[in-house]
Amino acid sequence: MTTRRPPDNTLHQRILKDLEGKIVSGAWPAGHRLPFEVDLARSYGCSRMTVNKVMTELVRAGLIERRKRSGSFVLEPKVASAVLEIPDIQQEVETRGLCYAFTLDRRTRRIARAADQRHLDLADAGPVLALTCTHFASGRPFCIEDRLINLATVPDADSADFTVIPPGQWLLQQVPWTAAEHRIQAVNAAGPVADQLRLDPGAACLVMERRTWGGDGPVTHVRLTYPGDRHSLVARFEPSAP
Amino acid sequence: MTTRRPPDNTLHQRILKDLEGKIVSGAWPAGHRLPFEVDLARSYGCSRMTVNKVMTELVRAGLIERRKRSGSFVLEPKVASAVLEIPDIQQEVETRGLCYAFTLDRRTRRIARAADQRHLDLADAGPVLALTCTHFASGRPFCIEDRLINLATVPDADSADFTVIPPGQWLLQQVPWTAAEHRIQAVNAAGPVADQLRLDPGAACLVMERRTWGGDGPVTHVRLTYPGDRHSLVARFEPSAP
DNA sequence: TTGCCAAAAATGTATAGACATAATAAACGG
DNA sequence: CCGTTTATTATGTCTATACATTTTTGGCAA
Structure with missing residues (x-):
């Protein structure tokens, strides 16, 4: 074929x-x-x-x-940029032939603290939803998700059931098109994080933080922590137009 | 203005x-x-x-x-891809207001081993140039560069003086347009790497591997190791066309 | 009904010409 | 010689039209 x-x-x-x-x-x-x-x-x-x-x-x-x-x-050749693939977590797990599951570990509604405002790029305090999830691949922890949702722009999130659908997927359905900014870092897993991911303390982890904006302002901030030895990101550059 | x-x-x-x-x-x-x-x-x-x-x-x-x-x-909204900024190392250091320098630590010409062929995406053995550099920002180690250059496609590299110009910049000038594939990972610094970057052993490092192809086949493979706590990569996504 | 064929509808590609815009080069006057 | 004006040139945008391609729809016959 x-x-x-x-x-x-x-x-x-x-x-x-x-x-x-x-x-x-x-x-x-x-x-x-x-x-x-x-x-x-x-x-x-x-x-x-x-x-x-x-x-x-x-x-x-x-x-x-x-x-x-x-x-x-x-023009001068430039390798100054490349397209980074950011797959959905469930899709990523299932592509590897593993079984996807997730748990909602914590859910808090609060008025944005200073740190929350900084994370969400908010000008002033307002209601936010703080979520912590763990994503699993065939029973093994795959990734930790720490998320803030701006309830001023996504009020419906307050009544959504995030034990059934992961917040990332829910937001993708709910909010139309968004701009996003990603930051990728390597960190040593602190004690609790290492426990949660079942890693040795201090193990290198890949951390991706994403901030998302919609037409009505900041939408969400998410911090995804992956075990560094098991995960990698891929970016490609082609001079020709696709 | x-x-x-x-x-x-x-x-x-x-x-x-x-x-x-x-x-x-x-x-x-x-x-x-x-x-x-x-x-x-x-x-x-x-x-x-x-x-x-x-x-x-x-x-x-x-x-x-x-x-x-x-x-x-x-269409359904997709945050499936974002544009990753990949600045030149010298430029990156100088943007931070620091003084750039680099050293060529090792230079070896050899026939491609199995590992070299894998790294460079080579079908068969041929002459390659293996280089190791350290990049400094105001005297502090900023990044370690491990590079392989395929001498079959870039024969001039054999006679280039990489103590004067970093191999990355030389290649950018020499080889016209290329396609590239990047892989980003988090790893714990092994002993020698930690020494070279003046980090504690086991410190998390951000590793970016890049493979590059030109019109005549594989050009180079480079592995850049950054201290994880001091470095981050940024990627952006905009729904609108630039 | 089922299968086939033709018409219609929407996009895809291409043309030849028109005028607008911007940057350079040439002509000109001081 | 210098600064200003004018002409030229290459690209930028747009039009009106044409025909090709693909897919759906509807009609007609077995």
Whole structure:
């Protein structure tokens, strides 16, 4: 069985791959000026609009820079960013062929303390929900979740039953689109954390903190602690546009 | 002084922001069918092509899905990926107002061992260059670099002087565009590593491994070890297209 | 009913032309 | 020689139109 891949015999794709190839292969090094739109259009026997759309994509992909009156130039290669995959915990566990489960260990409703305000990026005190969960993979602790939910923007969270659905999944369903900021660190497991994850005290753990904003302001802050030796994050970079 | 921001009063941008707003605000929830191209074109008083380009961008951004004959639909929100910032080490040190320096601790030319082949994603044995560097921030160890360079694709590396320029920067200048795969882990510093970074043995360290491919095959593999308590990685996600 | 075929509907791709915008280069006047 | 104006040039945006492609729908016949 071959993977179903779109043929992409379109002129657009042909030109895109062609120019992209010239750039990533080094045939056109950084600083090189590409042919003008009109010339490319003529040489490919197509209209300028078609070439223009391709060039616009190359700009998006960060391969070229365009200057009016001067032309289009190949940029310096940059590995300055990569796409980090952040899978859902349940999905991640099940992908490994393990059985997923979770427990809600603590649930507290309170007025945001100074630390809560800092974590949630809140300007002033308001009601928040503090949750602690443990996620399991086939009975083994997989990850600890410490979460704060801003009840000012997600009031329904107060009446949600987080023993049935993990708060992360509930929020994903509830709140539409969000912006997020992640911070990844390595820490030594303190005593209680080590116990909870069944690790030796001081074992290295991967900690991912995520802050999330919706249209109405800060939504949630979560701190996920994974055993460092069993877990890794993956990020990829491709010069070509996907 | 205000930040120089393009006005983007273009119709294209106006339509894009408009539709984007409807989606991220939740006014059009997941599964909602947007108006047809022709209707949007009429309501904005523009041609279908203009609307089409906007819709194409929304697809790229992962906000909508388009099905022929059926229409365009808002997708489920996904925080499944984020953009990870991977700054150059020197730049990172200097951004913190510290003084950058590095030492080349070891340099070995050899035929790729089994482990080297695995690290570099090589099919067969060939000449490789193994380097170990220490990067310093104002005299304090900042990061350990263990690198393999595939001399089959980068023969010039054999004659480069890596006591003058860090191998990472040299490669960035030398090899054009590359694809890369990153793996991030937390580990406990083993004895020698702890000594080198001047940490207590067993201290948590953030390890980033990067494999890099160019047009001619595997280029390099690098393992960067940072003190976990002093370093963190940042990744961001924005629903809107940049 | 079932199976097949044709029409309709929506998006996908491409064109040729128009005018706007911005940056450079050339011409010009002091 | 210098600063200003003007022309040129390449890209940016948009239009109106055309035809291709894909999927659904509905009709027709076995």
